[in-house]
Amino acid sequence: MSRYAPIFWLVIFLTVPLWLKDQYFLHVLIITGIFIIAAMSLNLLLGFTGQLSLGHIAFFGIGAYASSLTSVGFDVELFGVVRVVHKPWPAVAGLIIGTALAGFCGFLIGKLSFKVRGAYFIIVTLSFAEVTRLVALNWVELTQGPMAINNVPPFTVGLPGLGYVALWNKAYYYYLVLFIAILAYILIARLVGSRIGRAMVALKENESLAVSIGIDVTRYLILGAVVSAALAGAAGSLYAHYVKIIDPDVFHFMYTVTMIIMVITGGKGTLAGPIVGGLIFGFLPVAVRSFASPEVQWMIYGVFMIIIVFVLPQGIVPAVTQWIESFRSRPPNDTGPALASLATSRKED
Amino acid sequence: MGQASTNKQALSLEHVSVNFGGLRAIADVSFEVQDGEVVGLIGPNGAGKTTAFNLITGFVRAFAGNILYHGTQLNGLRPHEIAALGLVRTFQRTSVFPNNTVFENALIGLHRRGRSTLWDTILALPRERTSEKELADEAWDILRTVGLDMRASEPAGSLPYGEQRLVGVALALAAKPSMLLLDEPVSGMNASETVKFMKLIEAIRARGMTILLVEHDMRMVMGVSDRVVVLNHGQIIAEGTPAVVQRNPEVVQAYLGRGAARA
Amino acid sequence: MLEIRDLVCSYGKVMALKGVSLSVAKGQLVALIGANGAGKTTTLRAISGLLKPRSGQITFNGHDITQAPARKVLSLGIACCPEGRRVFPHLTVKENLEMGCYLRTNRVEITKDMDKIFEQFPRLAERRAQEAGTLSGGEQQMLAIGRALMSRPTLVLFDEPSLGLAPNLVERTFEIIKNIRDLGTTVLMVEQNALAALEMCDHAYLLESGSLALEGSGRQLLDDPHVREAYLGG
Amino acid sequence: AAQSTIKIGMVQPLTGAFAAAGTDVVNGAKIAVDEINAKGGVIGEKLELVIEDTKSNPTEAASVTEKLVVRDKVTVLMGASSSTATLAVMPKLMEYKVPMLVETSSSSKITTAGNPYIFRIAPPSEVEAAVFAKIVNKIGIKKADFLVVNNDWGRGTADEFTKVLKEKGISVGLVERMDQGAQDMNAQLTKLKGSGADTLFVTTAVEQLSLVLKQAAALGFNVRIITTGGSQNPDQLITNVGKAADGSWHLAFFAPWAPDATPSPAATKAFVAEWNKRGLPYGSLTSSFRGYDGIRAIAEAIKIAGKAEPEAIREAFWKVNILGLNGPIKFEKDGPKGQESGQSMPNVYLVKIENGKVVVPKI
Amino acid sequence: MAEFLQHLVNALVLGGTYALLGIGLTLIFGIMRIVNFTHGELFAFGAYFVYLFAMLLGFNFFIAFAIAVVGGCLLGAAIEFILLRPLRGADIETTMLVTIGAWIIMQNTELLVWGGVAKAITTPFPETPLVIGAISVSPLRVFVLVIALVLIGGTYALIHRTKLGMGMRATFQDSETAELMGLNIRGIYTATFSIGSGLAAAAGALLGPVFLAAPTMGDLASLKAFAIVILGGLGNITGATIGGFLLAIIEELGAGYISSGYRDAMGFLIIIAVLLVKPTGLFARAERIG
């Protein structure tokens, strides 16, 4: 069953627009999907390299802004000397540039994380996000500041000669998000299931020991940060072109919190964790909305979070995995971070 | 019990000093280790032995002096770069990846041996699979060498102390060092286990590995070392074959104590 | 003085002790030896109240301390010098010693005891104001022993006190432990250095994978062929 | 069988940073709905508010709009308080072709974006500035500074007022900004104190205004403070800061403390009476009237349309012409041709606080 | 010059409460290693406590202040007891998530109870500022600074000069061994969290009257408190105190002389810069490897 589980879920997700007629649900699913991509990227950093970034939304926002500006165009004067004018490019170019720029910022933060770890890293990332937010807010000439960039164009897809379709339609957009999500999943799965993933876990668990056997800290932390940031940037780009407006509120701390909730309740350091956590916390607000007043909705949200942590401190996915394993009455195998890397060893014994 | 045959210099420290704030933990120390040699580094607690290890493996910076390994200057290199030169250490405190299985520990240790590149991994190219297969095979080899193959699927952190030390050694061996620095490998082992461990050391050295050993168990040090260097207060107070050093009155006074004869 | 009956302890599913009974008489130095993972540390943890036994009973001077919290155990007069030193890394040497007598209040007496410790371990006196985490392994071990003595216990539990010590210090440490016994404090000591432990103890127990395998005087165990084979290196 | 109702979607911030403003608007709207329903409703049907919380967050605003239109099948909306939330909602209006009445947002982008489903009763900053231009010479300003909240509203106000002042030949000195949640404005005030201007325009929500007045007083900063924006309630300022509010001037859109100065005194009195009866905070009146006026405009549009259908209501909005608490509500075209949004031109009052009382100065 | 001095005085007064927030959090975040998001909420609760007792129930302002501090301690103890105690030994992210949950619940409780409109608190202090030359400062703010300094001094003494303080430090370095030394470590955990929370509530109770009590006032306070703790080095009370004043000075001068729009950015930029140069904060200590 477990081997076919991904295929089963893939089929479900692929057919959603066919049987889900409620446009509102589809909308929620798209937004949730975008945040799941962001949560998956955070999970790479938090669950595998062990670096808790409280500023992950910065990469998301940078991706969103870069992508919007690429496709909307801008005209700024730098330091009162150089004037930079950019004519609008297609939205897809925005996606690429947004991803790349976010990845580059990830590189810078990764460089930094070589120097600061743990609690200090948490605050550096938090500060970084605040600084980007304040720049977006105050550099009005470029970002329009609090006035927001609106009319962000939708993505267009198509082939030269066959014409192009703008993705106004929700179902199309859903498939775009799903496609990127699958790519992200595969990328992360390949990374963590390899030598690289083991190196990351080793650094997380005991850094001195890891470097003493020749693992290059900088390289893997930076690699993790770059991939993670780039994916978050891609999610940000998807977001901007979907909601069609972007303002400095996109850097709000609550978004980072949302991603962290998704990752940890789902199970950090597991591939499926952010997806499960993301779906739950993407739809929870929708579910409670129907019967509770706004403040109470939030309280239910908070209480639910605490309950999950209390009942399943490892997260939902590890708990379920353990349960299934015990069900099969096999000796309890480790469900730890480098689960994927066990694949080879199981075949041996 | 020497078989220090080749006389090629492996590691050499030249007038090295290390300071911690006002404290001079290593003071103008010079010594050499030849290829294939087993050198014991002993001295009272706080003499600076672990600090010397930290220094050689790049965890602390030298305040003065030069460290060379096969002619390469180690000063300023980062720990993983030094490990890449073939110089790998174990730690005085138990050091394993506790949440990973013993097998995974070995795989992690084999990190530098993987041949696949980032692109191989991301695109799932064939080289990735062959490389992973080779690593798994080697991991089994190493576990058999240190005698932990029966424990392969247990989380390293749940093993008893003594076996965790073996995992530490396995990790170090996996990095395929040309020189191994062992910091008190048998502390916490009983006499019989120590004897077993000495056999392991012999097996390792038979493969041509150079070893620098810090240990307070005199039976072990005197039994396996070709040469012994004695540190006290960050300075070398004696150097020579185990037999000579053991009789050095200064060493007896500062380190061995009256019961030295028993060792 | 200390009486343990049918002690069973487990970590999750792992059974670490499978019914151990032993006793320590007043004024004795009792050694507990055994291979790695035999359950020695577990026994000490159960006595000192850090681990709640599954079943069995521990009594000390007539008090049942099977389920007592560590605080209670300590106040009855049992101090423990834990495995792996476990000094407080960011407290100074002096503060670490003060932690050893946290439950005591008489400042004068405390100062006197501390001076005594410094006398025994001049190295610690030198480093009185240094953070314990920066001490070398051996220095930390001395500190841990000193700290255990600061509570003026009637029974001290030592878990591998010689671990990581230089030979001369090992001797010193064993002397100190003997000395402690001679001054009237009862000692229960776990040691890997079976030879030394058996030579100095009044009574010894051998633990093998969670059960008692042998007991007797130190001499008796030293002469036992199984012990010689497995623990003294032939 | 339950009587069928006409559903009006309310997209408002009820939690988060703008919770206070959103809650006020909803409360005002409820009074209007109750009043209309008591009289038998509109076109024979009762009105029903479907209220959704934006959590003070633009994404959420877009989401709940989707929900209101798709799930609840509302035919007209009112929202979404902050300008960015409104801007985020706007594409949804185009997508589903549902009109929305904008009661609070002031960004000029809203009506110029070419969205024909937008009808706004709140005055954008340039309208406020234009009204102010008529009286500026009478109050005698030589040099003015600005202290504005760092969002579209504050920045927009600073820009528009600067334009007007410069046209009148008045020099403009510093433009200082404060973050939305900031509580300590001493740094900005200290700097402004040194600038030598005689008038300080302050634009922000009532909480921050209170802090500015209090801190200016504590710094011994005696400058004529004129607040803009219309949501600030001078009464609340008096409660919050006491004497420190004396001598400050305020541009208001609604004057509950002087019902007779409002366009329809009877309506104002009735609204204030009902508000007090419900035990709602007096200080909130100056924002809650927006909700009240908004619902009345929507009801009127439905009445004119004769049916509760989005497209018909949109058409009908252009024909609305009623007297709200804040002057006539009548929409004029704004924005690109063929895609115009509606903008109503409300009243603006200048009041002053003297000896702990709100007075309408004679100028 | 007068302007510069006025900026410095402003910073000094603000710095006192920043420092108070910082040392409260350094106990919890720096020593207990709990990324505590309820800190800002306790700050807000402090302000609302004063509002409730002084304004609604008519207590004397100073008594209301004392009640707020005690209330903050009790609330902190309750949070620790109910939410954190069962999670002892869990990793830093797990406990963080629980405090985030608590933060959301607390903030919305405030919103439900008090509504979104900010509340003003009046005090017995005269409104007229004290004027010294070109500098003026309100008497209330002087009071705030003095009380803040007293509380900071008291906390320092508690942690570094008392046996309980030593017990606290020991517990968070190695709780099991501390237990072995006879400490009631559960009690120590609760006490430490409670004291840290009480300090946050004190900061809120002091600033509530200076500013206003609002449900979201805690959010920025939380962020700043984290920044201060890091600036000063984890668990370092002196560091947090200096960090608090430093942050206030940077913000004040940054807003005064560079750009008020970037006021909050200054503080965060400085943090990034400091950590780049000195990765363990300004007042770091060495760790030993191997």
Ligand SMILES: Nc1ncnc2c1ncn2[C@@H]1O[C@H](COP(=O)(O)OP(=O)(O)OP(=O)(O)O)[C@@H](O)[C@H]1O
């Ligand atoms: N990071 C550090 N900061 C300050 N002092 C240190 C640090 N590391 C080591 N020291 C001091 O340097 C001296 C040498 O320590 P080192 O650990 O090298 O001793 P050692 O020879 O390994 O002793 P042992 O046999 O007990 O392990 C000790 O006095 C120790 O206190």
Ligand SMILES: Nc1ncnc2c1ncn2[C@@H]1O[C@H](COP(=O)(O)OP(=O)(O)OP(=O)(O)O)[C@@H](O)[C@H]1O
């Ligand atoms: N925290 C723990 N969790 C799970 N199992 C444990 C734990 N601590 C000890 N064990 C297991 O309990 C058994 C007894 O361990 P114990 O530490 O008492 O042995 P020991 O005799 O002190 O060994 P050593 O000489 O290595 O210190 C071992 O098999 C060990 O793996």
Ligand SMILES: [Mg+2]
């Ligand atoms: Mg050492």
Ligand SMILES: [Mg+2]
């Ligand atoms: Mg043990």
